Amino acid sequence: MKAKRLEAVNDFVIKFANVNGSGSASANELFARSILRMGVPVSPRNIFPSNIQGLPTWYEVRVTERGWLGRRGGVDLMVAMNPQTWNQDLAEIAPGGYLFYDSTRPLPQSRLREDINAIGMPLTDICNATYDDSRQRQLFKNIIYVGALAALLDMDAGAIAELIGEQYKGKEKLLKPNLNAMQMGRDYALAHLDCPIGLRVRKADAVGKKIFMEGNSAAALGAVYGGATVCAWYPITPSSSVAEAFERYCKRLRVDQASGKNKFAIVQAEDELASIGMVTGAGWNGARAFTATSGPGISLMSEFIGLAYFAEIPVTIIDVQRGGPSTGMPTRTQQSDILCTAYASHGDTKHVLLFPEDPKECFEFTALALDLADRLQTPVFVMTDLDIGMNTRLCDPLEWDDSRTYDRGKVMSAEELQAGKDFGRYLDVDGDGIAYRTYPGTHPTRGAYFTRGTTKDRYARYSEAGPDYVDNMQRLLKKFETAKTLVPKPLLTPAQHPARFGAIYFGSTSPAMAEALDSLAAQGTYVNALRVRAFPFQDEIADFIAAHSKVFVVEQNRDAQLKTLLVNEAHVNPASLISVLHYDGTPVTARYIVKEISAVSAALNVRPLKQDKAA
Amino acid sequence: MTYLTKPKLHHPTLKTNKVGYTRRDYEGKISTLCAGCGHDSISASIIQACWELDIQPHRVAKLSGIGCSSKTPDYFLGSSHGFNSVHGRMPSVLTGANLANRELIYLGVSGDGDSASIGIGQFAHIMRRGVNLTYVLENNGVYGLTKGQFSATADAGSKSKRGVINRDAPVDTVSLALQLGASYVARSFSGDKKQLVPLIKGAIAHQGAAFIDVVSPCVAFNNHEGSTKSYDHVREHNESVNRLDFWPTRDAIKVEYGEGTVIDLPQHDGSILRLRKIHAEYDPLDRVKALNYIAEHQAKGELVTGLLYIDPEADDLHAHLNTVDTPFNQLGAAELCPGTGPLEKLNASLR
Numbered sequence: 001m002k003a004k005r006l007e008a009v010n011d012f013v014i015k016f017a018n019v020n021g022s023g024s025a026s027a028n029e030l031f032a033r034s035i036l037r038m039g040v041p042v043s044p045r046n047i048f049p050s051n052i053q054g055l056p057t058w059y060e061v062r063v064t065e066r067g068w069l070g071r072r073g074g075v076d077l078m079v080a081m082n083p084q085t086w087n088q089d090l091a092e093i094a095p096g097g098y099l100f101y102d103s104t105r106p107l108p109q110s111r112l113r114e115d116i117n118a119i120g121m122p123l124t125d126i127c128n129a130t131y132d133d134s135r136q137r138q139l140f141k142n143i144i145y146v147g148a149l150a151a152l153l154d155m156d157a158g159a160i161a162e163l164i165g166e167q168y169k170g171k172e173k174l175l176k177p178n179l180n181a182m183q184m185g186r187d188y189a190l191a192h193l194d195c196p197i198g199l200r201v202r203k204a205d206a207v208g209k210k211i212f213m214e215g216n217s218a219a220a221l222g223a224v225y226g227g228a229t230v231c232a233w234y235p236i237t238p239s240s241s242v243a244e245a246f247e248r249y250c251k252r253l254r255v256d257q258a259s260g261k262n263k264f265a266i267v268q269a270e271d272e273l274a275s276i277g278m279v280t281g282a283g284w285n286g287a288r289a290f291t292a293t294s295g296p297g298i299s300l301m302s303e304f305i306g307l308a309y310f311a312e313i314p315v316t317i318i319d320v321q322r323g324g325p326s327t328g329m330p331t332r333t334q335q336s337d338i339l340c341t342a343y344a345s346h347g348d349t350k351h352v353l354l355f356p357e358d359p360k361e362c363f364e365f366t367a368l369a370l371d372l373a374d375r376l377q378t379p380v381f382v383m384t385d386l387d388i389g390m391n392t393r394l395c396d397p398l399e400w401d402d403s404r405t406y407d408r409g410k411v412m413s414a415e416e417l418q419a420g421k422d423f424g425r426y427l428d429v430d431g432d433g434i435a436y437r438t439y440p441g442t443h444p445t446r447g448a449y450f451t452r453g454t455t456k457d458r459y460a461r462y463s464e465a466g467p468d469y470v471d472n473m474q475r476l477l478k479k480f481e482t483a484k485t486l487v488p489k490p491l492l493t494p495a496q497h498p499a500r501f502g503a504i505y506f507g508s509t510s511p512a513m514a515e516a517l518d519s520l521a522a523q524g525t526y527v528n529a530l531r532v533r534a535f536p537f538q539d540e541i542a543d544f545i546a547a548h549s550k551v552f553v554v555e556q557n558r559d560a561q562l563k564t565l566l567v568n569e570a571h572v573n574p575a576s577l578i579s580v581l582h583y584d585g586t587p588v589t590a591r592y593i594v595k596e597i598s599a600v601s602a603a604l605n606v607r608p609l610k611q612d613k614a615a
Numbered sequence: 616m617t618y619l620t621k622p623k624l625h626h627p628t629l630k631t632n633k634v635g636y637t638r639r640d641y642e643g644k645i646s647t648l649c650a651g652c653g654h655d656s657i658s659a660s661i662i663q664a665c666w667e668l669d670i671q672p673h674r675v676a677k678l679s680g681i682g683c684s685s686k687t688p689d690y691f692l693g694s695s696h697g698f699n700s701v702h703g704r705m706p707s708v709l710t711g712a713n714l715a716n717r718e719l720i721y722l723g724v725s726g727d728g729d730s731a732s733i734g735i736g737q738f739a740h741i742m743r744r745g746v747n748l749t750y751v752l753e754n755n756g757v758y759g760l761t762k763g764q765f766s767a768t769a770d771a772g773s774k775s776k777r778g779v780i781n782r783d784a785p786v787d788t789v790s791l792a793l794q795l796g797a798s799y800v801a802r803s804f805s806g807d808k809k810q811l812v813p814l815i816k817g818a819i820a821h822q823g824a825a826f827i828d829v830v831s832p833c834v835a836f837n838n839h840e841g842s843t844k845s846y847d848h849v850r851e852h853n854e855s856v857n858r859l860d861f862w863p864t865r866d867a868i869k870v871e872y873g874e875g876t877v878i879d880l881p882q883h884d885g886s887i888l889r890l891r892k893i894h895a896e897y898d899p900l901d902r903v904k905a906l907n908y909i910a911e912h913q914a915k916g917e918l919v920t921g922l923l924y925i926d927p928e929a930d931d932l933h934a935h936l937n938t939v940d941t942p943f944n945q946l947g948a949a950e951l952c953p954g955t956g957p958l959e960k961l962n963a964s965l966r
Contacts, residue, residue, distance in 0.1 A: 211965035227951040229943040230714045253953040261939040263951060265714045269707065270740040277707025278714070284698060285676070286944030287715030307701050397962040400955050405948045439944055440676045440696030441719050448673060450689055452699040
């Protein structure tokens with residue numbers, strides 16, 4: 001029986017199953033970028049192990065003319081290049097979907113599936129016949145299958161050639177063989193395979209001015225634009241590429257032309273304790289400083305975060321979240337550091353969190369975090385995650401306003417001290433809970449103070465007196481209220497029709513949520529959606545919850561951490577909140593959100609009106 | 616220990632230094648440590664050294680960790696910014712502060728619990744990185760604030776006040792600093808101000824990682840018979856290899872000594888460190904020999920003091936990182952923000 005054939009144009013998922021370290025990553029990215037060049041949005045994701053060589057790795061590309069950048073789920077075409085994962089890869093293909101595999105060694109029918117379309121190409125044979133060197137055979141095999149896919153999917157070979165040309169510009173030795181390999185793959189497919197298959201890429205105009213960038217690079221660039229001069233870090237997946245990108249951008253953008261000297265300092269510290277210590281010392285001394293880390297690093301940094309909170313020192317921390325607890329899932333994504341950052345360290349603490357949705361917001365929020373840390377004299381967290389940080393994502397171009405200056409917050413100058421202005425390091429003169437600070441070395445006789453993690457009075461004198469302690473703790477709360485007026489406001493996406501249900505989401509859930517709202521509306525379920533972009537929560541968030549009978553809180557962790565924070569800090573009735581939780585380490589999909597919300601809303605709709613009101 | 620407030624008025628005839636300050640201007644709050652504590656003598660030596668060096672007090676940043684020793688920055692240089700950070704983490708905070716403003720003088724004060732136990736990692740790495748600082752370790756072999764537990768620098772075989780014998784091998788911070796690349800390494804005794812003040816001055820003048828281990832008896836918990844960090848024990852076993860004189864400029868050197876007994880070490884700031892040898896065979900310019908000498912004498916139960924090693928050509932973390940001369944904390948958006956031009960180019964390259 002012949003399998004049915006999936007038919008789709010510019011709307012399908014292709015997944016590459018490879019072996020880590022085999023050089024597949026650049027070929028796969030070349031494939032994704034070629035589709036972008038054809039004006040069709042793609043959303044690629046690396047699914048990789050905590051390993052350098054040998055373990056399975058996957059690259060999933062969602063081709064989506066409508067621009068749905070969340071993970072879709074399911075696979076329409078599998079490029080199965082890893083015998084280790086054959087069975088699992090085969091099982092993932094949707095009925096009617098396609099399997100592209102290396103047919104050098106004939107496979108018995110029993111190893112295939114009857115309801116899918118198998119496309120064999122003797123890749124190893126072709127490589128062995130063409131190349132002598134084993135490394136070349138491996139690397140060019142990847143380019144050859146990209147060429148074959150171009151034929152199978154009816155892609156524009158010119159776009160691929162153009163990209164190869166850009167990639168190897170000035171490296172003629174590499175350019176030619178790559179172009180040849182791609183062409184060889186394409187020619188073979190056109191001659192021997194049934195081209196095109198039911199899945200096709202057709203030129204469109206849906207990409208526009210959008211850029212294709214990793215969140216970690218964007219955050220690093222935000223630190224450059226936001227004026228960070230000190231970066232202290234300790235390597236940890238998935239955040240290491242933030243510091244590495246910072247170094248790359250600084251070498252291009254922050255070297256003083258005249259002297260050849262650096263307007264930046266990057267220190268790879270001995271551990272996370274030292275990296276946050278350096279950031280704290282630099283912040284205390286008036287330089288803008290940041291660190292990038294992930295959950296285990298936050299655990300280690302907690303002592304210093306408490307010091308920076310209590311001694312009121314600007315600190316910027318980029319937390320690229322991964323699966324926890326403990327070492328957890330180092331190469332998988334989650335939003336599970338919400339509570340451990342919001343309340344990091346012992347004693348009563350609360351910290352400012354920013355939740356970017358994509359690389360563009362990683363750029364903007366990192367620059368903003370440096371301003372907020374100075375303005376509020378406190379730690380500020382940029383809560384990104386592996387899904388945003390380590391995948392190239394299509395987003396709007398980055399923007400900067402050249403008239404923007406840095407907000408260095410309340411810093412008393414030598415002139416003000418000389419003029420006799422009263423300086424109390426922890427004295428709230430403006431009623432916003434934020435006191436003035438001085439940089440060390442400002443004035444010969446005035447403005448010096450002793451910074452400590454112990455309690456003190458308004459003039460920074462050591463004091464364990466109850467009233468002094470309470471006075472200080474209350475001022476810190478007032479400062480946190482001030483933070484509400486400074487952090488990014490939540491963004492509302494109203495449903496097209498009046499809706500009883502609301503949904504709250506944040507960070508990397510954003511693209512899946514947008515798609516889910518569209519699908520829900522298509523099936524007649526209308527949901528108003530609010531994207532929370534920061535903690536502390538503004539009143540708009542509580543008002544939004546109060547305006548709906550039920551509000552779904554969609555998040556990527558097991559324990560509903562944002563919901564907990566909402567109940568705790570926005571004084572929301574927990575009964576009005578329904579959690580939609582996804583936490584298996586893969587990015588949440590629109591399909592999953594739709595399924596969860598549909599199930600609950602269907603159940604709620606059959607309830608008698610009276611009972612629903614009581615809920 | 617006293618609760619009396621110090622009078623702010625100075626006697627009008629008090630002598631001033633070249634920058635117009637009296638010695639009193641380098642003092643801090645009244646110490647809250649025990650009467651007779653070695654740490655207070657170290658504070659007095661720091662005050663003396665800064666006054667004699669004509670340093671403006673506000674150009675010094677003093678940082679510490681947690682413990683008795685780490686409280687002392689409150690008791691000297693009252694016009695300087697101070698930072699009492701977290702236990703064992705002064706080195707990282709100081710490294711960050713130093714990166715933010717290379718023009719200040721950085722003084723790190725720590726104790727043996729702070730540096731040899733909880734903070735041994737940070738101690739090691741600040742030495743490795745060559746941060747330009749003076750690191751004073753006030754070493755009494757005991758946890759004072761928590762009432763007399765052994766620290767990691769307590770010698771094997773030494774007896775606690777409660778009669779317990781320490782069986783663990785001690786951490787020798789001086790040898791560690793030498794191995795890890797510190798470019799100025801000294802040991803002294805809080806009771807020997809004549810030796811200590813010039814060593815502090817030399818450390819401040821040194822443009823690199825300068826480390827001074829100062830044995831500083833704890834009168835409350837480690838000054839008894841059987842302790843190897845008591846006043847009596849240290850006086851008896853102190854083996855000074857040299858004496859250091861500090862000269863602000865070469866021209867100032869007038870005293871002459873017999874040939875072969877002195878070494879003049881010019882510093883980056885133009886000052887001269889003159890070492891008078893007490894042990895003729897000791898060579899403070901040779902790191903490996905210094906390590907061996909210390910180990911040999913340690914085995915004999917002797918405490919080698921003096922300037923143990925110096926690299927007169929040392930550089931620091933800023934040199935390694937090739938940073939600009941202007942302190943980072945004085946750079947604004949005009950110097951740091953690349954602006955829209957490069958951003959547009961970057962956007963174009965990401966399509």
